[in-house]
Amino acid sequence: MSNLNTETTLTTKNKTMAKIKDLFENQEVLILVAFLLLCVIMTIINDQFFTASNLTNVARQISINAILAVGMTFVILTGGIDLSVGSVMAFTGTIMAGMMLLVGIPPVYAVLIGIALGTVIGYINGMLVAYAKIPAIIVTLAMMEASRGLALLYTGGYPLSGLPQSFTFIGRGYAFGIIPMPVLIMIIVYILAYIILNHLPIGRYIYAIGGNEEAARLSGVKVKRYKILAYLISGVTAAIAGMILTSRLASGQPMAGVGFELDAIAAVVLGGTAIAGGRGHIFGTLLGAMLIGVLSNGLNLMGVSPYVQLVLKGVIIIGAIYYSSWRQKD
Amino acid sequence: MENILEIKNITREFPGVKALNDVSFNIRRGEIHALVGENGAGKSTLMKILSGVQDPSKGKIYLNGKEVVFKSPKDAQEVGISIIHQEFSLIPYLNGFENIFLGRELRKKNGLLDKKRMKTEAEKVMERLNANIDLSKPITLLSVANQQFIEIAKAIAIDTKVLIFDEPTASLTGKEIDKLFELIEMLKKSGVTIIYISHHLEEILAMCDRFTCLRDGEWVGTRSVEGCTKQDIVKMMVGREITNTYPDRTSWEKKKEEILLDVKKLTNSVVKDVSFSLKKGEILGIAGLVGAGRTETVRALIGADTTDEKEVYINGKRATIKSPTEALTHGIGLIPESRKTQGLILGMTVKNNITLPILNKISSKAGFLSRKKEESLVNKSIKDLLIKTPTMWQKVKHLSGGNQQKVVLAKWLNTECNILIFDEPTRGIDIGAKEEIYKLMRVLAEQGLSIIMISSELPEILGMSDRVLVMHKGKVISQLDVKETTSEEVMYYATGGVGK
Numbered sequence: 073m074s075n076l077n078t079e080t081t082l083t084t085k086n087k088t089m090a091k092i093k094d095l096f097e098n099q100e101v102l103i104l105v106a107f108l109l110l111c112v113i114m115t116i117i118n119d120q121f122f123t124a125s126n127l128t129n130v131a132r133q134i135s136i137n138a139i140l141a142v143g144m145t146f147v148i149l150t151g152g153i154d155l156s157v158g159s160v161m162a163f164t165g166t167i168m169a170g171m172m173l174l175v176g177i178p179p180v181y182a183v184l185i186g187i188a189l190g191t192v193i194g195y196i197n198g199m200l201v202a203y204a205k206i207p208a209i210i211v212t213l214a215m216m217e218a219s220r221g222l223a224l225l226y227t228g229g230y231p232l233s234g235l236p237q238s239f240t241f242i243g244r245g246y247a248f249g250i251i252p253m254p255v256l257i258m259i260i261v262y263i264l265a266y267i268i269l270n271h272l273p274i275g276r277y278i279y280a281i282g283g284n285e286e287a288a289r290l291s292g293v294k295v296k297r298y299k300i301l302a303y304l305i306s307g308v309t310a311a312i313a314g315m316i317l318t319s320r321l322a323s324g325q326p327m328a329g330v331g332f333e334l335d336a337i338a339a340v341v342l343g344g345t346a347i348a349g350g351r352g353h354i355f356g357t358l359l360g361a362m363l364i365g366v367l368s369n370g371l372n373l374m375g376v377s378p379y380v381q382l383v384l385k386g387v388i389i390i391g392a393i394y395y396s397s398w399r400q401k402d
Numbered sequence: 403m404e405n406i407l408e409i410k411n412i413t414r415e416f417p418g419v420k421a422l423n424d425v426s427f428n429i430r431r432g433e434i435h436a437l438v439g440e441n442g443a444g445k446s447t448l449m450k451i452l453s454g455v456q457d458p459s460k461g462k463i464y465l466n467g468k469e470v471v472f473k474s475p476k477d478a479q480e481v482g483i484s485i486i487h488q489e490f491s492l493i494p495y496l497n498g499f500e501n502i503f504l505g506r507e508l509r510k511k512n513g514l515l516d517k518k519r520m521k522t523e524a525e526k527v528m529e530r531l532n533a534n535i536d537l538s539k540p541i542t543l544l545s546v547a548n549q550q551f552i553e554i555a556k557a558i559a560i561d562t563k564v565l566i567f568d569e570p571t572a573s574l575t576g577k578e579i580d581k582l583f584e585l586i587e588m589l590k591k592s593g594v595t596i597i598y599i600s601h602h603l604e605e606i607l608a609m610c611d612r613f614t615c616l617r618d619g620e621w622v623g624t625r626s627v628e629g630c631t632k633q634d635i636v637k638m639m640v641g642r643e644i645t646n647t648y649p650d651r652t653s654w655e656k657k658k659e660e661i662l663l664d665v666k667k668l669t670n671s672v673v674k675d676v677s678f679s680l681k682k683g684e685i686l687g688i689a690g691l692v693g694a695g696r697t698e699t700v701r702a703l704i705g706a707d708t709t710d711e712k713e714v715y716i717n718g719k720r721a722t723i724k725s726p727t728e729a730l731t732h733g734i735g736l737i738p739e740s741r742k743t744q745g746l747i748l749g750m751t752v753k754n755n756i757t758l759p760i761l762n763k764i765s766s767k768a769g770f771l772s773r774k775k776e777e778s779l780v781n782k783s784i785k786d787l788l789i790k791t792p793t794m795w796q797k798v799k800h801l802s803g804g805n806q807q808k809v810v811l812a813k814w815l816n817t818e819c820n821i822l823i824f825d826e827p828t829r830g831i832d833i834g835a836k837e838e839i840y841k842l843m844r845v846l847a848e849q850g851l852s853i854i855m856i857s858s859e860l861p862e863i864l865g866m867s868d869r870v871l872v873m874h875k876g877k878v879i880s881q882l883d884v885k886e887t888t889s890e891e892v893m894y895y896a897t898g899g900v901g902k
Binding site for chain 2: 280292
């Protein structure tokens with residue numbers, strides 16, 4: 073009996089140890105420590121940082137990038153990349169604005185049409201990658217150009233302004249009076265992504281495809297289907313981000329979101345997802361987005377020039393990735 | 403005749419395997435020396451050591467009586483040892499002379515490339531080789547045979563004394579082979595020593611002076627080709643006693659009648675009109691040399707590769723199998739040849755690898771993965787197959803080869819397939835794990851599982867199978883009953899012998 077007990081405690085202990093070891097192998101822990109450290113430093117050197125209004129502001133600022141980064145995480149986990157999200161965000165946003173202003177559809181339907189459009193674009197990306205076997209970087213680069221062009225064509229190059237208050241509430245309002253709506257949406261998107269990646273077979277397949285596509289295929293995983301799904305999810309999150317941005321700006325801006333894909337990729341890789349796929353965690357991505365957000369907020373408060381901020385961002389990304397690849401060498 | 407190369411007590415160990423064990427022999431100056439042995443006998447490892455790709459764990463190499471130590475292929479080339487690999491090491495979009503001078507480009511005084519001089523120098527080499535190839539064409543536009551000439555020219559241009567050919571005729575046509583032999587003869591006359599690796603014993607008998615035979619990483623003998631027959635060489639290659647690593651046959655010698663799987667006219671770019679059937683509870687061995695189309699056959703069968711023609715019948719009913727997913731739904735699983743690149747997702751845990759094909763079975767009705775079901779199933783597999791791992795959350799890349807193979811096995815056993823294909827099931831794993839896998843295969847067959855086993859190890863084929871399919875150049879050349887055949891006979895067919 074006592075023997076049995078030791079055995080059980082041993083396995084539980086082993087399990088805990090393995091989990092702890094796993095934790096330190098993951099970059100999330102490192103990024104979490106970096107994030108907390110950064111927050112402490114910011115709080116010490118600037119008394120405006122750790123205030124309710126500033127923190128709410130930061131949270132709202134990061135939400136768009138953080139949501140884009142969710143879809144990007146799915147795609148990068150399969151070993152791909154999605155450069156189109158910034159443009160898709162602008163395109164779906166202008167379509168939503170156009171539906172409300174030019175066609176006169178109620179906001180709810182306008183939003184649904186925009187999200188459906190994002191889904192279709194993601195699906196096309198996925199089909200081209202999975203079936204036509206064109207490299208993801210080419211497919212999504214082309215889609216980036218095409219979506220931007222379509223957004224400009226649709227709006228004639230001008231912003232579509234004057235959106236109804238019921239729509240701008242999404243970007244500017246508060247849920248329960250305190251949580252900014254974009255932050256609430258971000259939280260919901262992350263919870264859903266967490267469930268998909270960690271508690272549904274789909275998630276396991278996505279990791280497996282990025283880990284070893286051929287082994288996954290020989291194990292009966294429908295590789296093409298789940299690759300397409302990853303791009304499709306990225307299209308959906310781009311459209312959700314487009315909805316938030318359009319509503320924050322209260323106008324559909326065809327030139328919005330230029331370069332956002334790169335911030336999303338930065339959040340994903342900072343969060344510990346391997347750029348070659350197969351390894352990473354959705355909450356790592358959230359931490360990555362938060363780190364980038366807090367850093368730029370803190371530097372803003374300190375009055376550091378935006379030019380310097382860009383340089384710093386570059387240095388931090390290289391530093392973090394170099395550290396993690398150096399650590400994994402053994 | 404004096405020795406140019408002395409190989410002394412070379413041993414090379416890999417984790418869990420001794421690829422070479424105390425191998426010693428000499429190569430004489432100016433001879434063509436063949437190296438023969440079954441797949442996995444250690445030929446490639448020895449050549450990698452001679453060409454500086456790998457270091458020996460123990461032992462020494464003497465060139466012209468002086469000890470040489472290679473840290474890289476460049477070191478070996480500098481003292482005059484080069485190798486022509488099966489896969490050429492040419493840069494496809496560079497042209498002939500750029501490839502020949504790769505890494506040691508000639509320059510003008512101002513530092514720019516001296517293309518003119520490189521071209522004329524390269525042409526001189528080609529003249530020596532008696533070959534007429536356009537050196538300003540990119541390599542991709544040349545035929546395989548001409549690419550091989552460029553590769554040889556590259557070696558000759560750096561004044562190679564010992565030239566190693568690794569299966570040089572594998573992808574050449576008859577005429578091209580004759581031309582290559584002429585070239586080799588000419589090289590010999592000009593004083594180059596040749597080491598020639600080939601499965602084609604006729605080639606060796608026709609061209610070589612002496613041969614050395616390796617078996618299981620050990621030296622078996624070095625003999626003059628004169629007076630040798632093909633049978634003599636085959637005997638040396640396979641001559642070991644079949645040891646008792648294979649489970650007893652008696653309990654399993656029941657007649658198997660019921661045909662489960664019928665494959666007809668399987669044809670694609672590699673395999674030609676392959677037909678065979680598999681009975682319930684049978685182990686069907688597929689023997690043949692590397693490149694005979696064995697792996698391609700089973701990959702085509704499960705839909706992992708495309709086919710031009712294929713008819714598959716399961717229990718007499720026609721089945722269409724266009725992808726591994728469909729093969730799985732028909733109860734056919736493939737345990738691939740390479741664990742690391744095809745069998746496993748190395749960065750994933752033991753648990754996640756095992757349950758990958760059956761995630762639907764361990765999900766709740768709502769589609770959520772059931773952690774409880776998953777963990778108990780994986781625990782059972784770890785216990786049943788004696789997988790040595792600290793926990794099920796260990797990444798498989800940290801396990802030994804044998805345990806990795808057991809993880810792949812566990813994955814497929816849990817699918818409850820009734821046909822499992824084992825492609826080289828024991829490659830690169832230690833003898834203990836081998837025996838466990840053999841026992842397991844036998845138990846599974848007794849329980850009614852039908853098994854197709856591809857193996858390059860003849861004792862394994864003979865020790866495990868009921869029937870043997872021998873393949874050569876993409877075709878099934880013979881079907882043998884294991885009770886009535888010998889390893890010599892299997893090897894005879896595997897090397898292309900037709901009739902007797």
